Amino acid sequence: MGLLQGATELFPVSSLGHAVLVPSLLHWSFKQSDPAFVPFLVLLHLGTAAALLTLYRTQWVQIIRGFFTAAVRGRITNDSERLAMLLMTGTIPAAILGVFLENRIKSLFASPYAAAGLLVANGGLMLGAELLRRRTERRVQAASLSRIEQEERFNDAAHISFAAAALVGACQALAFLPGISRSGVTIGGGLLAGLRHQESARFSFLLATPVILGAALIEIPQLLNAGVPVVEFAAAAVLAGVAAYLSARFLLRYFRSGRLDPYGWYCVAAGLVSLALLHFGL
Amino acid sequence: MIRSTSLAVGLAVLGVVFIVIAALYAFGVLQILVSDPNSPHHYTHMILFIVLAVASFVAANFARPKTV
Numbered sequence: 001m002g003l004l005q006g007a008t009e010l011f012p013v014s015s016l017g018h019a020v021l022v023p024s025l026l027h028w029s030f031k032q033s034d035p036a037f038v039p040f041l042v043l044l045h046l047g048t049a050a051a052l053l054t055l056y057r058t059q060w061v062q063i064i065r066g067f068f069t070a071a072v073r074g075r076i077t078n079d080s081e082r083l084a085m086l087l088m089t090g091t092i093p094a095a096i097l098g099v100f101l102e103n104r105i106k107s108l109f110a111s112p113y114a115a116a117g118l119l120v121a122n123g124g125l126m127l128g129a130e131l132l133r134r135r136t137e138r139r140v141q142a143a144s145l146s147r148i149e150q151e152e153r154f155n156d157a158a159h160i161s162f163a164a165a166a167l168v169g170a171c172q173a174l175a176f177l178p179g180i181s182r183s184g185v186t187i188g189g190g191l192l193a194g195l196r197h198q199e200s201a202r203f204s205f206l207l208a209t210p211v212i213l214g215a216a217l218i219e220i221p222q223l224l225n226a227g228v229p230v231v232e233f234a235a236a237a238v239l240a241g242v243a244a245y246l247s248a249r250f251l252l253r254y255f256r257s258g259r260l261d262p263y264g265w266y267c268v269a270a271g272l273v274s275l276a277l278l279h280f281g282l
Numbered sequence: 283m284i285r286s287t288s289l290a291v292g293l294a295v296l297g298v299v300f301i302v303i304a305a306l307y308a309f310g311v312l313q314i315l316v317s318d319p320n321s322p323h324h325y326t327h328m329i330l331f332i333v334l335a336v337a338s339f340v341a342a343n344f345a346r347p348k349t350v
Contacts, residue, residue, distance in 0.1 A: 074343035087341075092337055100315045121316045142293050 002236030005044040006051070006243030009212075010205065010251060012184030012263045013270070014122055016041070020178045021274050024112040038279060043233050046216035047241030052209045055248050059206070063087065063095025079158035083206070088164050090207045097173035098215065105176040116274035122254025123267030125180075126260040129188030133259075136194075147257035154196040157203035164193035180273065182208055187260060197255040205248060251273040290345040297338035304331035 003109060008015040019041055023029070068079035076082045099194060140153055160168075168189035175182035183204045190200030210218065306312040307327035316324050 071340040074346055074348065088337060091305060092334065095333060099326055146350055163293070214329075218329070 001040075002044055002047070002239035003243045005041065006048055006240030007247050008182055009048045009240070010052075010208075010244055010247040012122075012126060012181045012187055012260060012281040013267055014115075014119055014175070014179050014181040014184065016175065016177075017119045017179035017181070019082040020110065021070035021112050021119070025274060025277055040233055040236075041220035042216045043125070043237045044219070045212045047239070048244040048280075049209055049213040049216060050240040051244035052205055052248065055245060056206060056209070060209075063206070080215060083158045085164040086158070086160060086162065086203075087210070089207055090165040090172075092208050093166055093170035094157070094172040094207075094211050095214070097170065098176070098211065101173065102176045110178065112253045112278055113275065115178040116271045116278060118177050119267050119274065120179075121270030121271075122180045122184055123264045123271065126184050126188050126267065127266035129191050130260050130264065133191045137138070140193050151198070151257065154199075156199045157190075157206070158191050160195060160203065162189070164189075168193060168203070172211060174208065181267075184260070184263065186268075187255075191260075197251060197257075197259065201251055201255045226280075285345055285347045287347060290347075293338050293342035293345055297335045297342065299337060300331045300335035304328045304335065307331060312341045 001019070001023075005015050005019055008018045061085045062080040066078070066082075067084035070076050070081035070085060076085060135148055137153075145153075168186050171185040171189045172182050174180045174185050176189070183201070186204035186207055187200045190203050191197065193200075195203060289344075295320040303312065304327075307316075310324065312324070316327065
């Protein structure tokens, strides 16, 4: 579960959807109704957050310093300060929606059937984002250029608008639906806001870090209270962190010239196959 | 960004309101949109409203007219 969650958290294929679907399909004994299930997933998220903090440790130092400098001065003077304020703007809608709606949404859609259906929808969202991106590339007459040259026509993360940052941040709330990928919707949202693929992935990972870390830290006392095997769960969190670190490195390299399409098609196919397997009880 | 004293004051007042709401959630006085109404404290909500208060104060500082 640790490897699965870590690998699927940053790949735009919905870790929560896979965490609901895979145990059901493989008949694992892990009970999703167990009170420790959600805290266990949150502990795995802590591993993922640690991986992201490690990957972006230098940038986070600059971002935190930039936040305090800009907040005290009341003015933005460089890209680190702007990125810090953009991340704050993007995190607030996700935090509000998460605190007030997360449990209600998760309880409504916690069935494997819903996860499989929403996985198909997740694929559709990513394919739709790429379709709109290709239209934009045609509009800016970049369609005939190489992929690297096409990407150079678009912005980096520090130059997204504040309204777009808030919207991309709010999109994270869609990931409370099992089957909808946080990184999928935020990378897709970043593309629509005019970011390069690689920068959209970077913004998505930076945006995810405080939300994942905050959610994990809040849930940890519940994990300790539940009387669960903490050592085993911690080992799973380490595995999740390693998988997440390698996934992030791979994705950042992939998105230099790659698109969301393969992940979109994977989600559509995996969702449809899962629906069929669940329906026929295989 | 729009800079005006009235906007800055409004955002600062909003920040204070958020701090009051955070305290009410922490002491269990407010029970709006909580997952467990029987819990005496709602620290998650408290943390959220503290974050909102900080954001409001930062925004107020940005909205404050600068002399230079």
